[in-house]
Amino acid sequence: MSRPENLPDFSSPPLDELVMGVQFVPLAGYTVVAAQDIWNLFRDEFPGLEQQPPIPPQFEAFGGWSPQPSFSFQFNVQLPSPRLWFVSEDGNHLIQFQHDRLMLNWRRINGEGIYPRFENIVERFASHLVKLGDQIQSAFGQKLEISQSEVSYINVIRVESYAEVGRWIEGAGALYGDSEIIASNSAKVLHRGGDTMARMHNELHSAMSGDMSHKAIRMALTVRGKPQTSEITSAIEFIRFGREAIVNEFAALTTKYAHEAWGRK
Amino acid sequence: MSAAAQQNSAYQRYFPVDDRRGEVVPFTSATSRVRVTAASPWSKALESRLNAITSLPKGWNGYRSVPVSFTCAAFAAQLIERLYDASVPPPALVPGADGTLQIEWHRNQYDIEVDILEPYKVFASRYDCVSGDFTEIALSDDFTVLAEWLKDMKSARADLATAGAAVV
Amino acid sequence: MSVEPYDEVGIAGPDLIIRRIDPEQHVVDDDNRNCRRISTKAYSPSSGENGGMSVDIEQLMIADDVEPKAYVTSPKYVGSVAFTAQSLRDVGLRIGYDPIPNVNPYHGEVWGTEVKPSRFTGAQRNAILSSASWYVQILGVELV
Numbered sequence: 001m002s003r004p005e006n007l008p009d010f011s012s013p014p015l016d017e018l019v020m021g022v023q024f025v026p027l028a029g030y031t032v033v034a035a036q037d038i039w040n041l042f043r044d045e046f047p048g049l050e051q052q053p054p055i056p057p058q059f060e061a062f063g064g065w066s067p068q069p070s071f072s073f074q075f076n077v078q079l080p081s082p083r084l085w086f087v088s089e090d091g092n093h094l095i096q097f098q099h100d101r102l103m104l105n106w107r108r109i110n111g112e113g114i115y116p117r118f119e120n121i122v123e124r125f126a127s128h129l130v131k132l133g134d135q136i137q138s139a140f141g142q143k144l145e146i147s148q149s150e151v152s153y154i155n156v157i158r159v160e161s162y163a164e165v166g167r168w169i170e171g172a173g174a175l176y177g178d179s180e181i182i183a184s185n186s187a188k189v190l191h192r193g194g195d196t197m198a199r200m201h202n203e204l205h206s207a208m209s210g211d212m213s214h215k216a217i218r219m220a221l222t223v224r225g226k227p228q229t230s231e232i233t234s235a236i237e238f239i240r241f242g243r244e245a246i247v248n249e250f251a252a253l254t255t256k257y258a259h260e261a262w263g264r265k
Numbered sequence: 266m267s268a269a270a271q272q273n274s275a276y277q278r279y280f281p282v283d284d285r286r287g288e289v290v291p292f293t294s295a296t297s298r299v300r301v302t303a304a305s306p307w308s309k310a311l312e313s314r315l316n317a318i319t320s321l322p323k324g325w326n327g328y329r330s331v332p333v334s335f336t337c338a339a340f341a342a343q344l345i346e347r348l349y350d351a352s353v354p355p356p357a358l359v360p361g362a363d364g365t366l367q368i369e370w371h372r373n374q375y376d377i378e379v380d381i382l383e384p385y386k387v388f389a390s391r392y393d394c395v396s397g398d399f400t401e402i403a404l405s406d407d408f409t410v411l412a413e414w415l416k417d418m419k420s421a422r423a424d425l426a427t428a429g430a431a432v433v
Numbered sequence: 434m435s436v437e438p439y440d441e442v443g444i445a446g447p448d449l450i451i452r453r454i455d456p457e458q459h460v461v462d463d464d465n466r467n468c469r470r471i472s473t474k475a476y477s478p479s480s481g482e483n484g485g486m487s488v489d490i491e492q493l494m495i496a497d498d499v500e501p502k503a504y505v506t507s508p509k510y511v512g513s514v515a516f517t518a519q520s521l522r523d524v525g526l527r528i529g530y531d532p533i534p535n536v537n538p539y540h541g542e543v544w545g546t547e548v549k550p551s552r553f554t555g556a557q558r559n560a561i562l563s564s565a566s567w568y569v570q571i572l573g574v575e576l577v
Contacts, residue, residue, distance in 0.1 A: 326458070327453035328540065329533070359472040359474040361474055363484060366474075367472065367473070388552075399556065
């Protein structure tokens, strides 16, 4: 599928990482022993293996009086099912797998890496999901039932001082002035055709390079929600919807100066 | 926790202040299975109950029951947080035999029961003790109706005042 | 694994169907009725395929010379309620034998309709609630 027409396009956006993922009904009887077979599905392309703490379940819900809280519900004890990273040779791509999630990340390593573009990444993710679906049907007798989809664009804008934030983000100069620290979280509900579709989260933060020598502004836009059905095609369709919403929002939130710097087409 | 592979990014978020709203609740004991980083008094009040029902032993009901699934509990916790209303006491949480759970209130002459079978598969019912009306609906991710039901429930009912019924 | 849902002809209308109640898990405050009462969730079936509401069949215990009240109370289940089979069938539910080998030979299941055997409607659950009587009473808890 080709890029939607009229979607803002940049020749060199400040994109540092792109994540797309699904959350599904947990695999009954899954233990880490089964992880080997899962890794084998992707190992040719992702020969590296790392282990991370699991991500707790996340659900976007709507209605009610409380705004979506910064709220987490976690297991105290380590689940027997860690989050596994299957990493590509160059380190720029990785698959994240745990008993109830599959995600695909593209990321720059030390600021390096050519962005392969969303269309390529989402096609690969769709094929990964099909492979996973076949495997869990075979190994667990269970259908892959997707309950949540998400896509995140994490942008990093290098700056000399955080006071430059207004140069890149519309209205941020007035809000943050010459703040030493920037920390902002906001969210809004997305609709399509009158239906509630998803929630978009916007996180804007000051950032530092690992060696603390360079400053940056980090803007992460995430769209998350329940796809129309539990099928893979529906999850992919949701991710495409989320991507369009993010790119449009990113273009609206950033300045003309920024667009010129990033080569807006 | 983010799905971003932040650990290897060239840039780390820089703000030394904990950006989570609400109070960090320490683990209540070494054997607590769940931790709720809560924004509302409901969630704080229900943390130990959530811990208890996700820790039930198999066969806890005398038959083939299992503990409440963590996924179900996490979704319920999210819903509870979403519906929080300072004028309404926290709900009761009742485990099902099959890993599901029910959230319920019985007050101001309304019985509201929210049966959570799995994330996004919810059956909610309301019984009006005054009129005898019973409503049952299936819900997915939009809980506007539940919020309205709670709003109806929190107000002292004028029809009860005239009937002299107990209002709490 | 549960049997396929069916209605057992060997269970007569007046036969008692027993459901164990856990006072720590199944009892809630009811400000409307000014009491503590059993939640409707205590009368919910398992939501999986062929899932039903687990019960003990009194007639099977009697036939086996087992004291039913002692059996359903051991080792620690302090309370139980009972319904007549007819009262369950009157709201469209089905009752069948489902012995658990070496564990509970008197085990049975109550299922919903043909279309949704593992889901009772709210109305069915409330009907179960109102037709229940104490088999082994939990003090301070009402049947509503």
